[in-house]
Amino acid sequence: MESASSSSSLDSEGNQHRHDCGRVWNGMSMDARYIPALRRLVPPDHRAVGCVRCMISRGRKRTPQVCVLVEHMQEHCVLICAEEGALPNATLKSDSRFPINVDFRIDIEPVSTVGGSRVITANLSYKRKKLIFEADYDDTADRFVKEISKAFENSKYRNTPASDYLWVEVYKNNSKFFLDVNPEDEDDLGEENKASRECMVKCLMQEREDEFTVLNEFRIFTGTWNVNGMAPPESLSEWLASSAPNEPPDVYAIGFQELDLSKEAFVFADSPREKEWLLKVKESLHPKGRYKEIKTVRLIGMMLSVFVEEKHAPFVANVDCNSLGTGILGMMGNKGGVGVRLDLHSTSICFVNCHLAAHAEERERRNQDFNDIRNKLSFNQMRPAKSVSEHDQIYWMGDMNYRLQDTTKQHVEQACANNDFSSLWERDQLRDQQAKRIIFIGFEEGPLNFKPTYKYDVGTNQWDTSEKARVPAYCDRVLWRGNNIRQLCYKSHDNFVISDHKPVLAEFSSGIRVVDAVKRKEIYQELMKQLDKEENDFMPQVTVDEHYLNFGRVHFYERVQRSFKITNTGPVIVRFLFKEQPKGRRYAKDWLKADPHNGTLKKGESCDITLEILVDPASASKLNMGEEKMSEVLVLHLVDGKDIFISVDMEYQHSCFGCSLEALVRHMTPIGLLPQETLIALETDPVKNAELGVPFETPTELWIIMDALQRKGLSGGNIFGKSGSQVEIQTVREALDTKRPDGQLDVSVHAVAECLLLFLSALREPVIPYCFFKKCLDSSVTYTQAKSVIQELPKVHRDTFRYLVLFLQELLQKSKRLEVNILATIFSAVMIRPPQDGQMTPSKERMRSVFLYHFLVNHCEV
Amino acid sequence: MRTISRTDRSRDAVRCTTMTESGPYNYSYIFKYIIIGDMGVGKSCLLHQFTEKKFMSDCPHTIGVEFGTRIIEVAGQKIKLQIWDTAGQERFRAVTRSYYRGAAGALMVYDVTRRSTYNHLSSWLTDARNLTNPNTVIFLIGNKSDLEAQREVPYEEAKQFADENGLMFLECSAKTGDRVEDAFLETARKIYQNIQDGNLDLNAAESGVQHKPQTQNTLLGNIQDKKESCNC
C-alpha cells in the first residue's frame, strides 16, 4: 500500500477545469494529490470532506481503492472509488456508496503494526454491505477516519429528518458523468462496466438476502476449560450436557487449554491426551443429539473441537482451521490461539480458543497476544484467505488470564458469598481493557454471574491456599461478536476439581441465515428482469428539436449555419458525439461541420448544436458536377445508447469557381446562368459542347479579376496581406458568375486578390494539370527544364500560366513591398497542386515554389 | 482498414458483461439482432413489447437506431439479446445498412394491413442477405395480426414467400403481444441450434454471437474482431 502523503497546500489546477465541480475542502483529512480528480468526481453542490488511498476488503476481495467522504446539506456519504490512470491525472470512479445514516456502522480498530508499518483499520457497514478499510497510519488517514466517525455521530443528532439520500445517486455512474471528454482515456470503460454489473448482481442479491433467507434459531454451545494437564474425569456431562433435557445444542465448540503439559507435547505432533479428552467430550455431549465432529485443531496444549448435529452436517461448508503461537518466537505453542471457521447455511462462523499470557502484571502481553491472534490468525484454505474478523459471527473463548486488580482475596470471597459479582466486574482487567478499546472491540460478553474460575486448589473448591494466596480471577471467558446472537446462559461448573480452573460454558441462541431455494430462485429471476429493465431504462435518452435541417440555396464560399437543440430527457448523464461514417470517413462531408461535435449533458440539460456549411475550393468542383450528393445524414451517437439521425439538405448553386479552364474558355453565358445540366455537359466534353467555336485564350472570369485588381491598384503594399469579408467575397463571386464585366466592384483590393487565389485553387484541374505535377517538381532545378514542361502543357493551361506569370511580374514591379519568393510560394500552392492522393512534404513545397520562381525572375519566354 | 468508433467499443463491453464466479447469474452468449422493414410496420412496438411487455399506441417514427436488451434462456443457457431497432424510412436506408453487419438474427417485419410493406420485402431481403453473413437467421414477421378486418396480405401468401426464400415466419401482434415472444425466442433457438450444429464460427467477426464460457472471464475468439462486429 502506498502511503498517503499528508496534506500539502492546495493547488489551483482544478480551477482551469471546464466542468463545474464540488467544493473541495483543503482539510487535513484530504490527500491533496486527489484534488484534481475530486473536482471531476464531486458535483458543485456537494463537498468533498476527505479522501485517502486505502485497501478495501469485501468478503474475499481485497483491492487498493480510494475512499472519499462527501457532504451535501449536512448529510455524509462514504464513496469507495477505483482509481484510474496515474496521479496527478487519475480519475476516481465510485463503485460503492455508504450513506452515513441509521443503517451505517463504523467500527475503528486500534492501530496495528503490520510488517513494520502502522496500519489503521475500520470496519464499515451499510445495511448488509460490509467492508474493511485499511490505510497506512498517518495524520491524514487518522483524521479521515475520525471525520467519518464524527459524521456518523452527528447523523444521530440531526434535527431534521434524514433524506432518502437520493443525492448520492449521482455517483452511481459517475464514470460517465463527470469524466473529462478525453476520448483517449476511454479504453478501460468496458472493463469498468463489466465490474460494476458483476458487483451489481452480487450486491442486489445480497441486499435482498433477507427475502430469500430466513433466520433460524440455532443453539450454539461454547465451553472453555484449562485442564492443567490432567487426564479427563469420569464424565463431562454435567458441563457439556447441561442444556435443557429436550433441547440439545445444534453446534458445539469446546476449547481446552493446558491439555497436555508433557515435554513430548512440545516436540511431537501427536498427543495421547488429545484422544482421551476428545473421546470423553464425545461421550458427554447432549444425549438427545447425534453429533458429527466437524473439526478439531490443537496447538500443544490448546485444543478446539467443533461438532454439529448430524442433520445440519449437509449445510456445513468451507470448514477450515489454523493456529497461531504467541510464545517464544511465535512457535512454541504454550500460548496463542486456535480457530475453526465454517459456513453454516449462509452464515459464516468463526470459533477461536486462546490461551493468553499468564501473571497479573502481564496485562500488556495479554493485550498483545490477543491482537496478534485477531490480526494474524487466518484461514488460508479459503481463497482468498479469510481473517477472523471477516465472519458474520465470532465466538471467542479461552483462558484469557486477565485478573482482578486492586482487590484482595478477602474482598472477592466476601463478594461471592453475597452473590455480589458486579462489584468484581469493575476490577476485571479484561473489561477494563475492552472499555478502553484496546482489545475485543465490537465484542460482547454476558454478565459474569458466577464465581471467578481461577485459582483453585486441585481436588477442592477452595481458592488458592498456598503461600502466594492469589486473588481469584475470571480467567476463563467467552465473548462474541455478530448480529442476531442472544446469550442463553453463561456459567461455570464447580464440581470439576481436577484442575486449578473450573470449566465455563456459554450457550447462545443464534440466528443463522437459511436459504429458501425456491424463494431465492424467484428473487433471482425478478432481479434479472429488473436488471433487463434497468438496462433498458437507464440507457441515455435525448430529444432533438429538429431532425431535418434544410439550408436552402448555398453558394460557393458562403458560410451558412443552422442549429438544433439536443436535450437530455433520460435518467443519466449523456455523452454524445457525431459518429464517423463507414469506412473511416469523417462524420460528415467535408463541407459540413458540427459545433460542438461531441459533448456531455447532465440530466435535463440541453445544448445547441450548430451545423455549418462552407463549400470551399476542395469541394466546389464535385458539387458543381453533381458528383457529390447535396444531402447528408449525420449520426448523432449517444455513448452506451442509441443513434439519432440528423438529415441535412442544401441546394448548391453551381459556380465558375470549381470549373475547369477548358470549360471556362468555351462558353459565353455566365456560368451562374447556365442550367446545371449544360454545365455538366460542357465539363464532360468541352470540345463537343462548346458555346464558342474559337475559345477565349484565357477564362473571362480570370480577366475580370485581373482587371479589377489593376483598377484598384497593385502598388499599395501587399495585396495578399489581408482577407476579404464574407460579403465582399460573395460580391466578387456574384460578379464572376454573372460576368458583369467592368462593374465597379465595391470591394477592397484584398477581397479581389483572395478571390484570385480561391479561383485558382478551386479549378477542377489546376493550372499545372495533375498529371504534370511530378514532372514539374522534377524539372524545378533549372529555368530551361521548367520551361520545357510548360511547352508540353495543353494550350489553355499554357496560356493561363503565361497570363498569370506576366501579371505577377507586373505586380512585383509595382509593389515594392512584395517579395518574389513569397509570391512564388503563394501562387505555386494554388497553381501546382498534387493529385488527389498525393502527399505534400516541405521539400515538395519548396520545389514547386522554385519552379514558379524561375519564371518570375526571368524574362518570360513561354 | 475499418475504424471503429470508441463508443461502439464501450457499448460492446456492455455486451460482454457477465458474472465470473456465481454461476446462476451468468449468461453464456450474446446475440445481436436487427429489426428491419418499412416505416410504420411496428418494429419499435415489437421491441418494446418484447423488452417491456407494453404496447405503445402512438410511437414516433424512429429516426436513428434504438437499442433494447433482454436475457432469455434457451436449452438451459442464458442468452443476452442485444436488439437494434432501425429506422424504416427510405431516406435512411443507406445509413441503416451499416448496422446489419455482425447480426446473428434479422427480424424482417411487414404490416399485414398494408400490402406495400409486403411488396418491399424482396428489397429488404436483398439487403439482409448481402449485408449479413450466410448463417444469419432471417425471420419474417407479419405484424398487426390483431387487425384482421384490415388485412391485405393473406397468411398463406406470406408463408409461401417465406418457404420459397428459406425464411422462418410467423404473424404476431405488437399490440396484443400475441406470438411476439415466439418470434424472438425461435430466432434465438435457431441461432443456438446453428451453434450446436457447428454451422456458426464463433470466432468470425460477423457471427453476431459472443460466447462466454462460464468459468472464464474472457471472450472466446478475438476480441478485436468482435469489437468490429457491432459497427459498420
Ligand SMILES: Nc1nc2c(ncn2[C@@H]2O[C@H](COP(=O)(O)OP(=O)(O)OP(=O)(O)O)[C@@H](O)[C@H]2O)c(=O)[nH]1
Ligand atoms: N393495431 C396495431 N397497431 C400496431 C401494431 N404494431 C404497431 N402498431 C402501430 O403502428 C404504428 C407504427 O409502429 P412503430 O413501431 O412506430 O413502427 P416502426 O416500424 O418502428 O416505424 P419506423 O420507426 O418509422 O420505422 C404505431 O402507431 C403503432 O401504434 C400492432 O401489432 N397492431
Ligand SMILES: [Mg+2]
Ligand atoms: Mg420505429
